[in-house]
């Protein structure tokens with residue numbers, strides 16, 4: 001079996017900017033046809049024009065579950081003769097409290113949870129239902145190291161990513177032996193529009209192309225990892241501290257009123 005596989009057709013949510021766009025380009029360079037989904041139609045058209053192995057745009061809000069399901073089903077039917085059904089689906093679309101207009105904190109929390117947890121799990125489920133009868137396909141959720149434990153500044157974001165990671169871990173039991181596999185990608189800080197707005201220190205901030213390559217390299221392995229955390233020099237100390245620090249010590253170490 002080759003050590004690297006090339007996907008024929010992938011669907012990526014949140015492909016208009018940041019990590020989703022960079023992953024789309026990296027997969028495209030490796031021969032994958034990209035079904036690109038996001039709300040900003042003009043950015044989707046620009047991306048599709050640039051994709052090295054072709055692509056199709058889907059101007060869809062992931063919180064519209066009927067539109068999301070419809071787009072995934074249309075993408076799975078292929079695009080002309082060039083592509084087959086989806087063999088990779090990446091639930092990447094995400095927002096954080098700092099990037100949205102909201103009436104109050106409760107409204108912000110519900111918007112963040114709706115996109116990052118509810119719509120992301122729906123993306124995975126709709127794709128899973130198409131892949132299971134075929135007995136093959138790979139699913140991927142972009143969660144975050146921010147889901148490791150509660151951090152200051154973005155409670156809904158942390159909760160949404162923890163929910164998504166737990167969802168993926170639990171779903172993996174159901175997929176066991178089916179031929180369909182799933183990877184939870186937990187990045188640290190990456191330079192994107194999302195982090196441009198942050199006004200606090202971001203240790204080991206990564207370049208976008210490095211993060212995209214790291215993600216695609218892992219997904220293209222003949223046996224993709226169940227969980228991918230990067231950068232390691234942030235992931236391991238954070239996970240060790242999160243697992244061992246009692247609540248009071250965690251609060252005191254990160255203490256902030258943000």
Ligand SMILES: NC(=O)c1ccc[n+]([C@@H]2O[C@H](COP(=O)([O-])OP(=O)(O)OC[C@H]3O[C@@H](n4cnc5c(N)ncnc54)[C@H](OP(=O)(O)O)[C@@H]3O)[C@@H](O)[C@H]2O)c1
Nearest residue numbers: 014016017018019038039040061062093094144189190192
């Ligand atoms: N940047 C980081 O440091 C970092 C770290 C860990 C994890 N992540 C995760 O990586 C993913 C990508 O984030 P990013 O940093 O690349 O941010 P970004 O540049 O702001 O990209 C977010 C993407 O999500 C899409 N999106 C947001 N709401 C949507 C909706 N309702 N329907 C459809 N698409 C929607 C946006 O497209 P439209 O606006 O066109 O809809 C955009 O393409 C997110 O899940 C994020 O949580 C990022």
